[in-house]
Amino acid sequence: MNYKELFPDWLADSKIYYATLINLSGDILYANEHFIRNFTPSGHENPKNSPFHILVHPSDRSQFIKAVQKCTHDPKTAVQFRKQYDPTHPDRWTDWELTQCKDEKGSLLGIIQVGHDLKEAKASEEKAKIETETLFRSTFEQAAAGIVHYYPSGTWIRSNKQFQELLGYSEEELKHLSFKDITHPEDYYLSENYQHELVEGTIDKYSIEKRFIRKNGNYFWGLAHVSAVHDEKNQFDYLVMVIQDLSGIKTIETRLKESEDKFEKAFFTNPAFMLISDINSGKMIEANSAWTEIFGYTLEETIGKTAIELGIISEKLRNELYDIIRKDKKVTNIELTISDKFGLPKVILYSSELFTYKDDDYVLTTGIDITERRQLQEELLSEKQRLQNILEGANVGAWEWNLTTGETLFDERWAAMLGYKLEELGEAGFNTLEKFTFEEDLERINRIIEKHIAGEIPYYEAEFRVKHKLGHTVWVLDRGKITKWSEDRKPLLMSGTQQDISDRKRYEASLIKNEIRLRTILETILDAVLIIDQKGTIQKCNLATEKTFGYHESELIGQNVNILMPEPDHSQHDQYLDSYRLTGVKRIIGYGRQITGKRKNGELFPADLAVTEWEFSGQTYFTGTIRDITNKIKVEEQLKQSQKLEALGQISGGIAHDFNNILTIVSGNLELIERKMNGAEHGMVKQIANAQKAVERGALLTQKLLAFARKQPLTPGIFEINQVLWNMSEILERVLGKHIDIKFKLNEEPLYVYLDKNDLENSILNLAINARDAMENSGNLIIITDKVSRNILPELQNSEGIADSFVEIAVIDTGRGIPPENISKIYEPFFTTKEAGRGTGLGLSTIYSFVKHFGGQIKVYSEVDVGTCFKLYLPLTVKSDKKEEPEAEETIQESGVPKKYKGKVLLVDDEVNILDIAKELLDDLGFQTVTATSAQEALEVLSIRKMDLLISDIMMPGKVDGLGLAEIVKVEYPNIKIILTSGFPGDLRKREYTDLSNFNFLNKPYKSKELEELIKQVMGK
Template sequence: MPHRLISPRTASPKELDALVHVLDGADIIIHRSEGTITHWSIGCENMYGWTREEAVGEKVYELLETQFPEPADTIHAQLKSHGFWQGEIIDRHKSGHLIHVATRCVLVNLTDGDLAVIQTNSDVSALRRAQEAVNAREAHLSSILDTVPDAMVVIDDSGMVLSFSKAAEKLFGMSSEQICGRNVSNLMPNPYRDSHDGYIDHYLKTGEKRIIGYGRVVTGKRADGSHFPMELHVGEATANGERIFTGFVRDLTSKVRIEEDLRQSQKMEAVGQLTGGIAHDFNNLLTVISGNLEMIEDKLPQGQLRGLLKEAQDAAADGAKLTGQLLAFGRRQPLSPKPADLGQLVSGFSDLLRRTLGENIKLSTVIAGAGLNVLVDSSQLQNAILNIALNARDAMPRGGSLTTEISRVHLDADYAKMYPEVRSGNFVLISMTDTGAGMSEEVQKRAIEPFFTTKDVGAGTGLGLSMVYGFVKQSGGHLQLYSETGRGSTIRIYLPAIGSSGSQEVQQGPEPVESPLPQGDELVLVVEDDPRVRRVAVARLSSMGYSVLEADSGRRAMEVLRADDKIALLFTDIVMPGGMTGDELAREARNLRPDMSVLFTSGYSEPGLTETDGIIGSQWLRKPYTARELASKVRELLDER
């Protein structure tokens, strides 16, 4: 609003004396235009500690050591042009402490032709301290809410969202501006959404609580429509006479997934023990059956009965093979482990695989590095590889490619925390990736269960992957399955590496001291739909000195990229839900920021199976990756910019 001009009034010294006399208790200073004090009220004596005799004749702004909110020349110019000036200044008391003062200065013409300034002051120090205390408390509370991992949502008694914390924005994938003023039921899927307002009305009418005061596991809905399990704690308070409810939300996605993995592992352990015991006993029965059939065969003359007997013997042999597979799953098959170089073993086995797969499937074998020694039953390992290859062939009826890659990897403590059954240490990895039809999430969960198969009746027993799983676990290793419908599958076998002495290198104590990891201070955007993997990546990069932003989908990542032009590197998973894959995200990001570095990651073995070839200058990091591998790749890409 523009300043209103006040024409300076004319006053005599007697009139100014009378003014101060009448308002002597007020905080009034009258001084000449150059600052010499002519009148000093009793109120000013009380406010500043200087007596009238000490103050009169002194330069006001020198005496009080005044601090202005803007240059003094600017204030004097405004005073002369407008006739007044008002604002907040800081003066110093005679004892030395500072006083915050709200002041108003009015220009007056004296009868002798000089100018004077009437300055009225109010001590607002207490108000300023109170405001600073409130600001400090608000900043403290804001820092807590921005830092605490639990999301916070505040609603009124009609269900409208009043406050939405930073953690809530990340968890639900929407900003506070998008949800504040809307009903909190927008964060819930049905049937909770339609029933929510009824819960509040019921509580307000009856006082009967359903959630308030204790925790409850419910289902939340993100902005992209995906659902997730969450733990909800609700508290009640009254603010300005209005009832409000504060909800603290904890994402249980990782916890539920770990519990599911643990339950699956325990289930497979129990099924394995049961299956192995049954197979063992059944083998005894088959031994009796086949032995008696052999003895009968010796006593039978040539003829039709010998043909029937031969069919019975073949059926008993098939039964023995079946029990052998069951024993493999139950980890009760006899193994003869010996030191072997997996690079040589798999290479020598490639010709057999090529003949088995046929001409319409391209077979590739990649051996990375040396030191690929493990203690393993070579024949059983070849049998496991053959089973995986046969499954891949069946998944590619019109042809495709199968890539086998052997490399030495280190699984660190971060990786082991995500998978309860995995030990950290040095392993040799056999990774087999096909370009077949892939598996749905439901099929993946049951893929290693005995007798589970997606093939037609009579086309398979459902024991192939079960046998592989049992063999790998019996050999002290770990098996992982990555798959997406329409994008193929990757089976990864981790076997404990051994040194030249034949001893296993699985880590039991502290990791050996290595050179410091490459560091940096650039801004990195991590895009990963698995919250466990995303948290590990963010923590690792932060520990290396980088500033890190995160997103759980490609769409959310693009919002972050548009909002911040300082992002130097995009670190993204390839396969993600939400309608945008990692390579599609990278292309849009490069269109927006051509100079941005791009680092891809995935559980698939071969970058060629994705569409990342068109992203110039991008690099690839295969899961699971160590902190050192991540640090080196990120630093290498950023140094090339």
């Protein structure tokens, strides 16, 4: 590329201007002839591809390199430097303008430099600078006052001889000391706040009286005038202190006598202007050279004149100052704006002190011109205020950390975040931040700061917690960056901001909490939940989805949701989504419906589906909730079946009730006939006995009906198990039929158990029926009883109760057996493998409940095509020692009816025939019997007649049934004994027989002997 084309012809061929192009590495890509002649050693050698900086004077190279680096960021910059090869003009300076050069794509190609010679201008400037520096050195070294330049940390930069003499240290000794070493301990912190304000630019200067310690250990009082020095960029550089020995001022007369020369030297060479005036006339009698330099008046123009006459201050101001001086003997560090000889305003740091010399009063005035400093401070203050307004508007605090001294400066906003005023924080340092920061956050903060200082990250940024003055926690976002480096690239100063982000943290915590809550709900909900996009792609699913469909989440994410659907939904789902996007017509969204789902293994199942639509970041999503309703449908079917059985049970119970009433009438009449027969009718006894057996068979039939309906009351008692089973042999033979052989192998030892005999008989009967069906009407059924220890089965060891021994009832058949996969399901309600109409699925579940209720266990052993063995384990109990009372000898009267009892009986039943029979039986027993057909009628009888015994049927019409009547009588007539009877207690099972258990109960149909036995038990002999 021809780089010359980048320059206009007049510049490329100029003999006045230098023109060059350098790349970003500083190498020369192009230089015009004028540059080659004046910058290269030979004057004609082309410097192309050579580093530009080697042609720059060594003293100015760093300044040139900084300008090039700056130009890579700023479009244009300027710099001045001297040539390296210019023997005729070694001090000639050149002025350059640097501009970015970009290619056609806008990328930075290099930097164009255009410069020219400054000639005498720069030389004159340098000469003036050297002269100024020489003058400063002369003034500094020859000043009568102690002057020291130092950093805020107390480290010395330089000190003059007067300062060294004042303290008694050499300059070398002072290098190893700090201000703390030469200041009285009680006075060291007096200037701390002033110094901070001076460094921050909030004040221009300050003066303070304090004690200083000399090398010999003695101390003296001194007046220290301290001001700040700024560099060329108006940045704080260091501090200047001028120390006046106040002991000398207070004894000025003595010192004048002892050393006139020394006083004159301190007076006339002081960088601050000094005046001696007569306090009465106001005339100035002496002034030093600093006065002339600052105000432009010569000594001749000054001596003998007043400040009013020179036009420096007004008479009013002069009088006010003198009044203060007369009263307080001095004025210290007052800023006055006064005019110089040429009318220009000067800002003076003014101090005056009254002293007496030869009986006359004089005023020694000292002043420091701080005009330039004040201007700089005002500019800095304005800039600081502008920055402060920005920070306040953004609710941001600022800080600055001196990495060398550890001193840290904070602004008011920073302190306000913690609930403090800045002055409340006291001396600031990095430990100030640590004091308020949570300890568990400090290690992380320090680690990030260390990474930034090491250059591993471009800036420091951390979020952490601080403690508010009121005790609550404040979250802050802290950002910072190294802003000042030493020449050897050591970090010196770090600046940053701090912002209160507590609200944001609360919002984030709320969002996280809501997200966790939502995730917890999704992961614990039993329904499958999926989120899909507009194309049907699965974006998210919960744990229940995996359990419902058998897929792992990773197998579903990114897949089309139709993999969870059977045909035809699998093929049609995408078409439905497309149609919805085009028409907006909803078929499922917002409505829900029952669908068929497809598991990973191909199994289909019914499910309820609900779909909602929502948007996020401009995208539409759908959330589907899928509930597997397999069990719900199964339960619904079971409920229908149970309701049918309940209805059938109610019918059976009703039939049993009516039938029992009929049997009671028949049985009662047969007994009455038998009692009234004489010897001639003895031939009818056999027929009556046969009729009574028929009644008993009818009663047994109704018991079976009630057992089927599960309506009979629980009547637990102690029974001998072998006898119960043997008594069932007849009914078992009838149930099993002629083609199945039944065998009993009963233990010879009596085995007593406490249980409901009806439930036990029903359980054995159910097992026999199941065995019959399994053997298809041909085979063997064996019933075995045995006594076993509770240690025979782990389940018995953990069984409730204290029984050590159990009865084992084994029911064994030679049927087809139970498949292994069905063993775990056989006790579930409604589970059956029988064909429709042959089984309810309630038999084994009823047996299981019965056995568990009385503290036992049930086990099954089965082998397909071999047979099945059910074993029932019931806790053994001890036979009751209660002996039956011997029946009283019957006294046969002439009529043949025993008369053994006395008392009044109220007999209640809605069946008139039963009332008549029962009344006659009771009358024959010697009772006076009154009858009633309802509870209301019975209560009316009781209200007018005294009764000893109430015998009432339970199921009667009206608002109050027999049980209700019994409860009323028990409360209002506590002396009346009560017996309840029923052929079907109806809904008593729903009340768990709690009320019935409080009364004596007699099942219908009953015989006179059963009635008499119960009356004897209730009434006593």
